[in-house]
Amino acid sequence: MKTVKIVGVPEHFNFPWHLTIDEGLFNEVGIDLQWNDIPEGTGKMCEMLRNNQTDLAVILTEGILKDIANGNEAVILQTFVQSPLQWGIHVNAQSNFETVADLYGKKAAISRYGSGSELMTYVNAANQNWDFNSIQFQIVNTLNGAVDALTNREADYFMWEQFMTQPIVDKGIFKRIGVCPTPWPCFMIVARKEFYNQNKALVAHLLETINQTTAEFKMIPSIDKTLAIKYNQQLNDIQQWLQITKWAQKKPTKNQFTEIINQLLKYNIINQTLNYEEVVV
Template identity: 60%
Template sequence: MKTVRIAGVPEHFNLPWHFCIENGEFDEVDIDLQWTDVPEGTGKMCQMLREGTTDIAVILTEGIIRDIAAGNESTIVQIYVQSPLIWGIHVDAKSGYQQLSDIENKKVAISRIGSGSHLMAVVNAKNQNWNTELQFEIVNTIDGAVEALSNGAADYFMWERFMTKPLVDNGTFRRIDDCPTPWPCFVIAVRNEFLKTNKHVVEQILEIINNTTIEFKDIPSIDRTLATKYNQKLSDIQEWLKLTRWSQKKLDKQTFDKVQNQLFDLNLIADKRDYESAVK
């Protein structure tokens, strides 16, 4: 049995992995796939890949491309979710901020440097023609963001819209706008050292997860399963399922270049990497 460590966020996008693990599909091909939930998100997973504490990460596209450009010895082997991530822009419900223009030049809560919440805050600032030299408050997790926004340590926080919706519904946050990623949101990245000696194992893992994601939306009552597991309203999950498209394809050069060029233009990376060295 080959032990493989994989990391991802504890969000509805990743339920297909848990189904495959629980159904013993990896066990059947002698792979012990050990999943770690990483609520801190992409910045933390980049660190785990660098330190060798995970072999594979299901990770935000812009985050891993930025970290590979900064020297992370990992490779993107596939797109996992083709559709954009819809980043909700949230403020404390008791604050006076009502629209996007109210938070210009305000402090943004981010899980960590290099995370999606960091990179997309800069992308959003560019989209609004704001100064992209932002002020950050590092909060690690969504719970940390709730605390930072309520005590005034930060003014706004960007996180996946549907996962944050319960906090909007219960009056903790107010969502003032959305900022979708202009590219596929999640990719699967593998440490180069692991990929070099375990290419066949990685191919088997991709084949199993791809067979599940192709049929995921057709699973009976999948909307109810997701709503219960992730504390979501059924109507919200049904909307999310309509918007979400999983992928079984390789990241193409055009998309890679688009992401990397945007990061470079925003001074989020100093050097560019060749597509061939970052994507296999």
């Protein structure tokens, strides 16, 4: 049995991993998969890949490609979630902000630099034709940290996946004044290059196992009710999320990769192109 470390955010996108681990399906192919939730998000996971603290990560596309462009020796194994991530734009529910335009020059709460919560502020700014130099940041580490920062007026707005923040909106803590979808598939499965090179057959078995789960995930009886309970969601919100979420079972094609890179260049998330053959294995 080979022990493999993997990290990801504690969100409903990753429930197929927990299900597959709990059912012992990785064990059947000789893998002891050790999952670790990382509420700090993509920036922290990039750091863990760089520091050999994990073998694999399920990570935001824009964050890992930016970090690879900055020297992280990670490789993309395949796309995990093909559909865009719906980034809600949130403010303190008691604030006077009513539209996204009201946030020009205001301070964004972010989990850390390099995380999606930072990078998507640039996408939003570009969509609004804002000067990137107008954006200010407050590091808050986690979703709970963002709640504190907006409540205490230490930051003005926070971008996070809209369904995971829905309970906070329902409680009247956050107000959502807009949604900014990613212009690319949202999650990739990545590996440290050294780990991949030494374990190619094992990685193939691991991907085959998780892909079998995600291909059948939406057909699991009462999966909507299970997810609603586990992630403290309203059933109709989870049903809506399931409708728009599409898991993938393949690596991005060269054309898809080129389109993602062109988008990242457009939004100034990266400032150099990346070679498909070097990044996608």
